[in-house]
Amino acid sequence: MGLGQYQAKRKFTKTPEPKGRARAAKAKPLRFVVQKHQATQLHYDFRLEVDGVLKSWAIPKGPSANPADKRLAMAVEDHPYEYRDFEGVIPEGNYGGGTVMVWDRGTYTPLDHHTFKAPPLGGRSAEVTKQLADGALKIKLRGMKLQGIYNVVKFNRPGMKNGWLLIKHPDDFTSTEDLTTRDRSVKSGRSLPEIAEAKG
């Protein structure tokens, strides 16, 4: 997808968000971030590093560690790799305006759907790209809040474009705890109101 759509939607003289460029491909663990975003509608932006950019989904209810929960995740435009550290206030009138918190972050690996094995470091972006094209991605997350195996699956419903579901795969990290009650930043320890107040 590239960053054209992301950049076209923003005035970088008006928003503190990063302009961004693709990250150089290196054989390092892939990173993920979940940003809690108080926009017109509260949602959680789930972002996975793939080929130097962040593939992104907006999850209205936030992630769950309970395999019984199927969380709607709307695919949105790729974001730049540096966006994973962005926390702060996006001015009103800019696309996605509102307050953003780094709710969770860490590394992730794609897993083979049958063997649950991860490809070598250098082949992971290619594996994620292939699984996304097939409409079913299996990943293992190592974050501060989200851990263990998740499936991200295309949700083909008439009239719904860009719909996916984020579903916990049963494993040692399965839990019925409502993870969204852990509502402080893993970057700064701040709550959303504290981030909003620190503006300017």
Ligand code: MN
């Ligand atoms: Mn958002």
